[in-house]
Amino acid sequence: MATITTSDVRPPALPPATGHAGLRGVVASEFTKLRSVRSTYWTLGALLIVSVGIGVAVMAGQSSSLTHNPGNKAGFDGTQVSLIPFFEIGQLVIAVLGALTITSEYSTGMIRTSLTAMPRRGLVYAAKAIVFTTVTLVIALVTSFVAFFAGQAMVAGTGVGASLFGNVKIPANAIFNGPGSPGSPPKVTFQGTDVISASTVLSAVIGTALFVTLVAVIAFGLGAIIRHTAGTITTVIGIMFVIPILVQLLPDNWRWDITRFFPDAAGRVISVTVPGGGNPHLWSSWPQMIVTACYAVGLLAIGAYLFRKRDA
Amino acid sequence: MIEVRGLTKRYGAKTAVDSLTFGIEPGKVTGFLGPNGAGKTTTMRCILGLDYPDEGTVTVDGKSYPDLAYPMREVGALLEAKAVHGGRSAFNHLLCLAQTNSLPRRRVGEVLELVGLTEVAGKRSKGFSLGMSQRLGIAATLLGDPKVVMFDEPVNGLDPEGILWIRNLMRTLAAEGRTVFVSSHLMSEMEHTADHLIVIGRGKLIADCTMRDFIAGSSGASVRVRTPSTDQLVRAITAKGATAATGDAGSIEVRGMTTEQLGELAFSEGIVLHELTTVRASLEEAFMELTASSVEYRADMPGGHQPGTMIGSGV
Numbered sequence: 130m131a132t133i134t135t136s137d138v139r140p141p142a143l144p145p146a147t148g149h150a151g152l153r154g155v156v157a158s159e160f161t162k163l164r165s166v167r168s169t170y171w172t173l174g175a176l177l178i179v180s181v182g183i184g185v186a187v188m189a190g191q192s193s194s195l196t197h198n199p200g201n202k203a204g205f206d207g208t209q210v211s212l213i214p215f216f217e218i219g220q221l222v223i224a225v226l227g228a229l230t231i232t233s234e235y236s237t238g239m240i241r242t243s244l245t246a247m248p249r250r251g252l253v254y255a256a257k258a259i260v261f262t263t264v265t266l267v268i269a270l271v272t273s274f275v276a277f278f279a280g281q282a283m284v285a286g287t288g289v290g291a292s293l294f295g296n297v298k299i300p301a302n303a304i305f306n307g308p309g310s311p312g313s314p315p316k317v318t319f320q321g322t323d324v325i326s327a328s329t330v331l332s333a334v335i336g337t338a339l340f341v342t343l344v345a346v347i348a349f350g351l352g353a354i355i356r357h358t359a360g361t362i363t364t365v366i367g368i369m370f371v372i373p374i375l376v377q378l379l380p381d382n383w384r385w386d387i388t389r390f391f392p393d394a395a396g397r398v399i400s401v402t403v404p405g406g407g408n409p410h411l412w413s414s415w416p417q418m419i420v421t422a423c424y425a426v427g428l429l430a431i432g433a434y435l436f437r438k439r440d441a
Numbered sequence: 442m443i444e445v446r447g448l449t450k451r452y453g454a455k456t457a458v459d460s461l462t463f464g465i466e467p468g469k470v471t472g473f474l475g476p477n478g479a480g481k482t483t484t485m486r487c488i489l490g491l492d493y494p495d496e497g498t499v500t501v502d503g504k505s506y507p508d509l510a511y512p513m514r515e516v517g518a519l520l521e522a523k524a525v526h527g528g529r530s531a532f533n534h535l536l537c538l539a540q541t542n543s544l545p546r547r548r549v550g551e552v553l554e555l556v557g558l559t560e561v562a563g564k565r566s567k568g569f570s571l572g573m574s575q576r577l578g579i580a581a582t583l584l585g586d587p588k589v590v591m592f593d594e595p596v597n598g599l600d601p602e603g604i605l606w607i608r609n610l611m612r613t614l615a616a617e618g619r620t621v622f623v624s625s626h627l628m629s630e631m632e633h634t635a636d637h638l639i640v641i642g643r644g645k646l647i648a649d650c651t652m653r654d655f656i657a658g659s660s661g662a663s664v665r666v667r668t669p670s671t672d673q674l675v676r677a678i679t680a681k682g683a684t685a686a687t688g689d690a691g692s693i694e695v696r697g698m699t700t701e702q703l704g705e706l707a708f709s710e711g712i713v714l715h716e717l718t719t720v721r722a723s724l725e726e727a728f729m730e731l732t733a734s735s736v737e738y739r740a741d742m743p744g745g746h747q748p749g750t751m752i753g754s755g756v
Contacts (some may be wrong), residue, residue, distance in 0.1 A: 141555075141586075142553050142586060143585065145550065146510075146543065148539065149510045150511045150513075150542045155541050158537045158538070161540060162533075166528040166529055214728070223651070231527060234526070237524070238521055238524030238525070241520060241524045242521075242524045244491055245518050248489065248490040248509075249507050288457075405613065440492040
């Protein structure tokens with residue numbers, strides 16, 4: 130005898146709907162997906178710990194160095210130093226999330242359930258990209274500002290910490306005048322001043338967050354192309370870390386000409402706030418950011434094409 | 442109404458589905474049968490737009506599946522119960538699916554209740570047994586209150602209680618006027634549930650008919666008879682134009698004669714009979730017969746197909 134009767138399996142009727150299932154619902158769905166798995170919180174937590182934690186440690190070291198060797202104050206870029214762990218290491222952490230957002234659908238088989246529920250693939254891909262990019266941008270901005278403020282707090286007593294609320298003057302050059310008396314810092318005289326404007330600092334902090342977001346989008350696009358978590362993360366590391374190192378082995382007279390065209394170059398110039406402190410071989414901040422953005426948009430587009438074209 | 446027209450799908454050099462044409466009528470349970478590797482799953486994937494056909498078209502209510510206004514309200518499909526992100530709770534899994542079709546949030550609770558998973562709604566699905574995963578998958582298919590439900594091998598690996606539950610569910614859904622399309626490689630599974638059958642082998646259509654026609658269309662009933670005078674009876678049967686083959690335990694399988702004709706024949710020849718039974722061809726037998734030539738990977742069966750070893754239809 131059946132233990133489950135007819136009435137037990139009758140689904141309650143659903144009120145009829147008009148119109149068309151569209152982007153709005155799919156965006157809500159993708160947000161639910163992102164917030165309902167632990168890997169999201171792990172990677173975002175790791176991003177904050179790596180970026181802010183290492184940033185604070187580095188700035189604490191700088192604080193001691195600036196006290197014991199005041200000559201280091203000349204040309205000190207407090208903004209960039211506080212953000213280096215974020216854009217160098219944090220970008221990899223967020224790249225893992227970018228890859229997982231799409232590759233975990235394939236590794237778990239969820240993609241087939243997702244596309245059965247919503248077979249309009251362009252919509253699914255767009256919603257995924259919108260939700261992931263928006264969440265990443267917000268988190269990257271928060272991380273960037275927190276890393277900046279926490280970092281500057283560590284060098285507060287040195288007089289060369291950067292500020293978002295006013296211009297800061299730092300010595301341009303330092304001349305070493307021999308060792309100081311025992312127990313006190315060496316004698317230095319400073320020549321000239323550099324003014325670090327608050328607006329430059331603001332654009333460095335925001336720009337670095339944008340750069341990290343673009344790297345995350347690159348990882349997302351590669352994820353859609355490769356459809357495999359480990360393969361995607363390896364490829365991102367290759368593009369962002371290994372190739373730049375290999376390029377340094379090339380002859381100086383032409384390696385910079387190609388370095389400009391790599392997606393990692395923007396990170397090195399966008400965070401610079403000291404006038405003339407940028408890399409003279411690279412383009413300035415925003416043109417260099419456009420290079421990174423071209424990679425992000427290009428890979429996102431190839432990913433979209435393949436996402437729609439291939440069997441799921 | 443699902444219409445498959447000239448569907449062909451190749452994976453590299455292998456043709457998984459070969460110009461398949463059939464339709465699925467509403468309000469019935471249509472069984473989709475074939476040996477493993479016959480192309481059942483591929484056909485279902487093409488209907489859902491997961492795979493793109495190389496040739497042919499598939500339509501649901503005259504439209505291709507991705508063009509439907511609210512796909513989940515038209516078709517609920519369960520191809521793989523384990524195709525979920527195991528780190529997501531049952532509730533959130535269903536919620537993210539419901540949201541794609543703008544279905545109300547309360548619907549998630551309703552279908553969880555329906556499949557009996559309310560208590561584990563907040564649990565991550567990676568800890569679910571196969572039976573629970575299957576229920577979660579079925580909950581997902583019912584989210585949109587769909588007109589068509591599709592299940593691929595739904596009872597594989599389930600315990601008897603789970604099998605019974607799924608059978609009842611399919612019958613109920615069909616009784617409500619929904620179209621139920623269910624695949625299996627086990628004929629016995631269809632015997633109690635399906636009204637209509639579509640049988641494929643090696644990607645080609647073998648049969649598309651009602652269950653009744655399917656059984657009748659096979660080589661049909663035979664009569665088993667036992668007698669001490671085997672040789673004499675076989676000669677008499679052969680003389681009447683029927684065929685006789687040796688069955689097990691000294692019996693004879695006779696085709697082409699009814700029990701009445703055989704009884705009268707034996708009486709007129711003065712032959713004593715110890716047994717005279719009609720053996721109705723089981724669905725399983727009919728299925729084996731039809732697909733024998735289309736089984737993709739067949740082990741050599743010593744002695745080949747053995748007549749008379751499958752008795753009755755109560756598999």
